[in-house]
Amino acid sequence: MQAEATARANIALIKYWGKRARALNLPAVGSLSITLDGLATQTAVRFDAALETDRVVLNGREDEAAAGRVSRFLDLLRERAGVKTRVEVISHNNFPTAAGLASSASGFAALAAAAATALKLDLSPEALSVLARQGSGSAARSIFGGFVEWHRGERDDGADSFAEVLAPREHWPLQVVIAITETAPKGTGSTDGMTQTEFTSPYFDAWVDGQEADLADARAAILSRDFEKLADVAEFSCLKMHASALAARPGVIYWNGATLEAMHTVRTLRSGGMQVFFTIDAGPQLKAICEPAAAPSVRDALAAVPGVREVIVTGLGEGVTTRSSE
Ligand code: 2P0
Numbered sequence: 001m002q003a004e005a006t007a008r009a010n011i012a013l014i015k016y017w018g019k020r021a022r023a024l025n026l027p028a029v030g031s032l033s034i035t036l037d038g039l040a041t042q043t044a045v046r047f048d049a050a051l052e053t054d055r056v057v058l059n060g061r062e063d064e065a066a067a068g069r070v071s072r073f074l075d076l077l078r079e080r081a082g083v084k085t086r087v088e089v090i091s092h093n094n095f096p097t098a099a100g101l102a103s104s105a106s107g108f109a110a111l112a113a114a115a116a117t118a119l120k121l122d123l124s125p126e127a128l129s130v131l132a133r134q135g136s137g138s139a140a141r142s143i144f145g146g147f148v149e150w151h152r153g154e155r156d157d158g159a160d161s162f163a164e165v166l167a168p169r170e171h172w173p174l175q176v177v178i179a180i181t182e183t184a185p186k187g188t189g190s191t192d193g194m195t196q197t198e199f200t201s202p203y204f205d206a207w208v209d210g211q212e213a214d215l216a217d218a219r220a221a222i223l224s225r226d227f228e229k230l231a232d233v234a235e236f237s238c239l240k241m242h243a244s245a246l247a248a249r250p251g252v253i254y255w256n257g258a259t260l261e262a263m264h265t266v267r268t269l270r271s272g273g274m275q276v277f278f279t280i281d282a283g284p285q286l287k288a289i290c291e292p293a294a295a296p297s298v299r300d301a302l303a304a305v306p307g308v309r310e311v312i313v314t315g316l317g318e319g320v321t322t323r324s325s326e
Contacts, residue, residue, distance in 0.1 A: 001046070001047035001048075001085070001118045001119065002044065002045060002046040002047065002118050002324075002325050003044070003045060003113075003114045003115075003117035003118040003322060003323065003324045003325055004042065004043065004044045004045075004114055004322070004323045004325055005042075005043055005109075005110045005111075005113035005114035005117065005320055005321065005322040005323070006040050006041070006042045006043075006110060006320065006321050007040065007041055007043075007105075007106045007107075007109035007110035007113065007139075007142045007143070007319075007320040008035050008036055008037065008039060008040045008041075008106055008142060008145070008317040008318070008319075009035075009036050009039035009040075009041075009095070009101060009103065009105055009106045009142065010033040010034060010035045010036060010105055010106075010138065010141045010142050010148065011033060011034060011036065011176070011279060011281065011287050012031045012032065012033040012138070012141075012237075012279070012281070013032050013033060013034065013218055013230065013233075013234040013237065013279060013289070014030075014031050014032040014211070014214050014215050014218045014233070014234065014237045015029075015031055015237050015238060015241040015281075016029060016030075016031035016137055016138060016150065017029065017194055017197065017207065017241045017244065017245070018194050018197060018198050018204060018207070018208065019137070019194060019195075019198070020152070021156070021158075024133075024134060024157070024158040025133050025134050025135075025136070025137050025158075026152075026153065026158050026161050027137055027150070027152050027161065028152070028198070028208050029152055029207075029208055029211040030149065030150060030151050030152040030211065030212075030215055031138075031141070031149070031150050031215075032147070032148070032149045032150075032166065032215060032218050032219070032222075033138070033141045033147075033148050033149075033150070034146070034147055034148070034174065034176070034289070034316055035141070035142060035144065035145045035146060035148060035169070035316060035317045035318070035319065036176055036314050036315075036316065036317050037169075037314050037315045037316060037317035037318075038094075038095070038312060038313075038314030038315070038317070039093075039094070039095040039101060039106065039312075039314065039317075040093070040094050040095075040106060040317070041091060041092065041093050041094075041103060041106035041107050041109075041110045042091070042092050042094070042110065043089060043090070043091040043092075043107070043110035043111050043114045044089070044090045044091075044114065044325075045087050045088070045089050045090075045111070045114045045115050045118050046087065046088045046118070047083070047085040047086070047087050047118055047119070048085065048086065048087070048088060049085050049086075051085075051086035051087070051088060052086065053067075053071075053086055054067060054070060054071045054074060054086050054087050054088075054089070055067070055086075055087070055088045055089065056070050056089045056091070057088075057089065057090045057091065058091050058092075058093075059091070059092055059093060060092075069135070070089060070111065073108065073111065073112075073134065073135040074087055074089075074111075074115060076131065076134060077112075077115045077116060077119055077121065077131070078119075080119075080121060081119040081120075081121060083119065087115070089111065091107060091110065091111070093106070093107075095312070101178070101180075101283075101285060104135070104136035104138065104139060105136060105138040105139045105141065105142045106139075106142050107135075107136070107139070108132050108135030108136045108139035108142075109132045109139045109140075109142035109143050109320050110142075110320060111132075111135065112128055112131045112132040112135060112139065112143075113128060113132075113143070113320045113321075113322045114322065116128060116131065117322045117323075117324050118324070125143055125144065125164075125319075126162040126164065127162075128143050128320070129141075129143045129144070129150075129162035129163045129164075130158060130159060130161065130162045133150075133158070133161060133162070133163075134158075137150075138150075140161070140162060140163045141163045142319075142320065143163060143319055143320050144163055144164065144165045144319040144320075145165070145168065145169055145316070145317055145318035145319040146165055146166075146167055146168040146169035146170075146171065146316055146318075147165070147166040147167040147168075147169075147171065147172070147222050147316075148163050148164070148165055148166060149163060149164060149166045149215070149219070150162070150163040151163070151164075152211075165319075166219060166222060166223075167222055167223065169315070169316035169317065169318065171222075171225075172222065172225050173292060173315060173316060174289055174290065174291065174292075174315070174316060175289070175290050175291070175292050175294075175295040175298075175313060175314070175315055176287055176288070176289055176290075176313070176314050176315070176316075177287070177288040177290065177295060177298045177299050177302055177311060177312070177313050178285060178286070178287050178288075178311065178312040178313075178314070179258075179262050179285060179286045179287075179288070179302040179303075179305065179308045179311055180285050180308065180309050180310040180311070180312070181256055181258035181259055181262065181284045181285060181286065181307050181308055181309065182256055182258075182283075182284045182285070182309075183309065188252050188254075188282070189282070190281075190282040193245055193248075193252045193254070193282050196245075196248045196249075196250075196252055197244050197245045197247075197248045197252065199248075200248045200249040201244050201245065201247045201248040201249070202247060203240075203243055203244040203247045204244050206240075206244075207240055207241065207244040210240065214233055214236065214237050217229065217232075217233040218230060218233050218234065218237075221233060227275045227291060230277070230289075231270065231275075231276075231277035231289075232277075234277055234279055234289070235277050235278060235279070237279075238278070238279045238280055242254065242255070242280065254280065254281075254282055254283055254284060255280065255284055256284045256307065257307060258284070258305060258306065258307025258308055259280060259284045259285075259286055261305045261306065261307065262278070262286040262288075262302055262305050262308060263278055263280075263286065265301050265302060265305050266278040266286070266288050266298075266302075269294075269297070269298065269301060274290070274294045274297060274298070275290055275291040275293075275294050276288050276289065276290035276291075276294050276298050277289055277290075286302070288302060295313055299311050299313050
């Protein structure tokens with residue numbers, strides 16, 4: 001009972017922020033993302049009757065802090081398979097974890113796929129997405145490659161809150177330039193930032209109310225490869241998400257000075273005619289999305305921003321891949 005899976009990180013162009021139900025990790029809004037080629041998590045799981053507890057090794061080090069969340073997630077799979085066997089999980093990120101880039105999406109997508117394969121659960125991609133969602137919301141999207149939409153869903157049991165492919169990566173081979181502005185762990189994790197926004201921000205309801213229109217605009221922009229339209233709605237979604245968090249009490253501030261400088265740099269490039277826009281998640285790194293021809297100039301411009309420590313350039317990636325290794 002062992003298997004391996006590789007899943008890639010994703011970044012949302014229309015953001016997920018807020019939950020309609022916490023226990024099942026059901027989102028308050030749908031979201032739309034791109035899966036990244038260059039940021040992958042590879043995870044091997046081995047169910048072993050000799051183990052007394054689950055064991056989690058992340059990037060070569062036993063991680064007891066992660067083990068609790070991983071164990072609770074694995075319980076969902078064990079329950080479904082009718083087994084109680086403990087597991088050894090060995091996981092590697094091929095990107096610098098200290099860079100503060102989201103690893104929970106690729107991490108839980110890879111873990112869900114590897115564990116389901118080891119247990120021979122034979123889940124559909126949608127069912128795997130529903131499962132990964134319960135580990136971390138954004139992991140629902142990393143099951144798939146290219147342009148991906150995760151549905152909010154209406155049901156209380158979450159069966160209709162899964163992701164699916166909107167368009168494959170070949171549809172529009174955009175490039176992503178990631179500007180790392182800080183390597184220390186962030187102050188407020190996404191889950192806590194969302195909760196604080198939901199409970200205290202006067203702008204949270206407005207955020208939720210605008211989501212369907214933003215999703216419709218982004219879907220249309222992607223399907224027609226309309227860069228200007230996608231740039232407009234993606235920056236709108238990003239800035240609204242951050243505005244709702246900034247208006248929490250106390251305000252949740254994810255940016256540093258270099259993040260803001262990088263935003264201005266991207267805006268200046270675009271007003272000069274370059275096809276590039278930015279997005280920022282629950283941390284200080286900036287992600288610039290651009291047409292391939294613009295990528296070298298975007299990389300050089302962001303690398304020259306004071307406070308930017310490293311720049312990573314990547315294309316769009318595929319969905320989760322699995323190998324059974326009995
Ligand atoms: C997103 N983020 O759509 C948004 C934008 C961060 C900002 O999904 O609580 O780690 O595990 O469901 O998935 C990060 O949140 O949160 C995230 P949980 P998750 O990409």
